Amino acid sequence: MSKxxxxxIGLEEIPARFIRAAMEQLQDRMSKWLDSARINHxxxxxxxxxxxxxxxxxxxxxxxxxxxxxxxxxxxxxxxDANGDWSKAALGFARSQGVSPEQFTFKELAxxxxxxxxxxxxxxxTASLLTEGLLGIVNAMTFPKNMRWGAYDFKFVxxxxxxxxxxxxxxxxxxxxxxxAGNVSRGHxxxxxxxxxxxxxxxxxxxxxxxxxxxxxxxxxxILDQINKLAxxxxxxxxxxxxxxxxxxxxxxxxxxxxGTFDPSFLEIPQDVLITSMxxxxxxxxxxxxxxKLLPFFVTVRNGNAESLDVIAKGNEKVxxxxxxxxxxxxxxxxxxxxxxxxxKLEN
Numbered sequence: 343m344s345k346x347x348x349x350x351i352g353l354e355e356i357p358a359r360f361i362r363a364a365m366e367q368l369q370d371r372m373s374k375w376l377d378s379a380r381i382n383h384x385x386x387x388x389x390x391x392x393x394x395x396x397x398x399x400x401x402x403x404x405x406x407x408x409x410x411x412x413x414x415x416x417x418x419x420x421x422x423d424a425n426g427d428w429s430k431a432a433l434g435f436a437r438s439q440g441v442s443p444e445q446f447t448f449k450e451l452a453x454x455x456x457x458x459x460x461x462x463x464x465x466x467x468t469a470s471l472l473t474e475g476l477l478g479i480v481n482a483m484t485f486p487k488n489m490r491w492g493a494y495d496f497k498f499v500x501x502x503x504x505x506x507x508x509x510x511x512x513x514x515x516x517x518x519x520x521x522x523a524g525n526v527s528r529g530h531x532x533x534x535x536x537x538x539x540x541x542x543x544x545x546x547x548x549x550x551x552x553x554x555x556x557x558x559x560x561x562x563x564x565i566l567d568q569i570n571k572l573a574x575x576x577x578x579x580x581x582x583x584x585x586x587x588x589x590x591x592x593x594x595x596x597x598x599x600x601x602g603t604f605d606p607s608f609l610e611i612p613q614d615v616l617i618t619s620m621x622x623x624x625x626x627x628x629x630x631x632x633x634x635k636l637l638p639f640f641v642t643v644r645n646g647n648a649e650s651l652d653v654i655a656k657g658n659e660k661v662x663x664x665x666x667x668x669x670x671x672x673x674x675x676x677x678x679x680x681x682x683x684x685x686x687k688l689e690n
Contacts, residue, residue, distance in 0.1 A: 343404045344402055345404060346401065346509075346541065346542035346543055347542060348397075348398050348507070349396065349476055349506070350394055350539075351502060352502065353393055353498075353501065353502055354393070354500040354501050354503060355392045356393070357487075357499075358590075360486060361395075364390070365395055368396075368483065369387070371483065373386045375478065379406065379468075380407040380465060381402055381403050381406060382403040383403065389558065391594075392593060398542055402468060405465045410460060410461070410463075412459070412460050413459045415458065417455060418455040421456075432446070439459040468509065473514060473516050477516060480518060487499070496518065501519075506545075508525055508539065508541065510541065510542070511540060511541050513525055529549065529552025529554055530552060530553035530646070533552075533596065533646060534552030554595045555597070562591050565597045566582070572641065576639075577632070578629045578630070578637065580630075581617075581629075586621055586625060590643045598644045598646060598651070599641060600642060600643075600654060600655055601639055602642070603639050603659060604663060605663065608669075610670075611666070615673055616636060619662075619668075619669045620640050620662065620665075624642070624661065626658075642658055
């Protein structure tokens, strides 16, 4: 018999650049723990958004595998004394393996007889291992930067606010920094509500109903599909830089693509300056025409649905205007300097 496992760690917003590595680490540690604990399963899937890290284990065995292990000991010549009794070496081997000498067998290997001890270990119930196992996984996780909160010595990438830990429909007894695991997760911060996850297999769809797409690949596909559709409608070329897409992917739980515009007078500035301002400061995708010339538009991704996109666009345009005004000012100021004087400044 088997049951699915779900473990979700709900957090304050995680820096986007940390999330993929954290998700993969959680998946890797869960897989390795299941293997070391001798718990058979049909695969581990990881999920992540800015507010959660999660793993789903399909068809985890309800009981550890029983093991029967044969361990090679000293040779027969060393294991028996002159009287044919067990030697100190043989008795020491028996103690180290937790077996009685009467359980020894002899087998020949490369022309030499050795004693062998057979160790049998009955598997225990998976449910009895999960609390300690999950706690060990969380404590072992590492991040580029950690946080402590409250009066706790525990460190993690961001403060833990809720946990979901299920083995089938049963809640796993787990508590970290006074946060007790249950079966209640949290939806999108503005569009969703708390939701009960009645069993692990319902996790993805339960979160979708609360405006959270936990599947990273699904979010990426949705973003790219929306960008490509917009590009086709407008006859634009929207430059998708991989590192920017990666960052945006982990800034949203429900991605909705929108576009805005900026004053064409800013195009007097070299387009590399404009592109840098849009990409690095605002996480916007620049827009080009068929000839590769920058157009006075930008594309961005909202963490929410398609309501009031015109208002969202205006807000983004206002922020970008300030950014581009700064860029224009510094570009014009730099032009007042001789290039030799500018290069001399680099010495300091």
